[in-house]
Amino acid sequence: QKEVEQDPGPLSVPEGAIVSLNCTYSNSAFQYFMWYRQYSRKGPELLMYTYSSGNKEDGRFTAQVDKSSKYISLFIRDSQPSDSATYLCAMSYLGTGANNLFFGTGTRLTVIP
Amino acid sequence: NAGVTQTPKFQVLKTGQSMTLQCAQDMNHEYMSWYRQDPGMGLRLIHYSVGAGITDQGEVPNGYNVSRSTTEDFPLRLLSAAPSQTSVYFCASSRDRTREKLFFGSGTQLSVL
Numbered sequence: 001q002k003e004v005e006q007d008p009g010p011l012s013v014p015e016g017a018i019v020s021l022n023c024t025y026s027n028s029a030f031q032y033f034m035w036y037r038q039y040s041r042k043g044p045e046l047l048m049y050t051y052s053s054g055n056k057e058d059g060r061f062t063a064q065v066d067k068s069s070k071y072i073s074l075f076i077r078d079s080q081p082s083d084s085a086t087y088l089c090a091m092s093y094l095g096t097g098a099n100n101l102f103f104g105t106g107t108r109l110t111v112i113p
Numbered sequence: 114n115a116g117v118t119q120t121p122k123f124q125v126l127k128t129g130q131s132m133t134l135q136c137a138q139d140m141n142h143e144y145m146s147w148y149r150q151d152p153g154m155g156l157r158l159i160h161y162s163v164g165a166g167i168t169d170q171g172e173v174p175n176g177y178n179v180s181r182s183t184t185e186d187f188p189l190r191l192l193s194a195a196p197s198q199t200s201v202y203f204c205a206s207s208r209d210r211t212r213e214k215l216f217f218g219s220g221t222q223l224s225v226l
Contacts, residue, residue: 043117103155
């Protein structure tokens, strides 16, 4: 079983739609939860960062963490064509080593004008 | 402030050739790492460094070497290229070992024939 599971999509939505992207995980030790956005032929860029459970909002983006269900979500309101990208979830836990950061495989999103 | 700079952007090698992928960051980050990204596999950690003179293996280190003589630079060496090393390579850095906020370079697309 992978540490982090993410539906690869692809996901196609009309402009203005609400988008929901999700990841599940198996390791209850994860404490930091991130979402990265990756445009085609570019490196990932950090979009949202959450520590432990709860919601975090930044403009049109909301990150949600449910540690009891081992489930994280990213919501995009009023989606725009510029949101078309691959979204990677990531999560990590503190430890003595540095090999404790795990990425999902990414969900490819297309927002159609 | 350039962030994380990777060179080259594209490279084609023949099987058995060696080469070095360059990575430099100007943010005085302690942690640096190399990932490869393959379709359906997500980002996989190759090697990482928690400071100058300190390196360690990640998930897929075979066939790669790294060194970290300065805080700024973290080159990745392919010793004898194989077709299985065809991939997109990303260098990433973060301020500290928790790595919850990674800054990625723009990537190197490598093809090994």
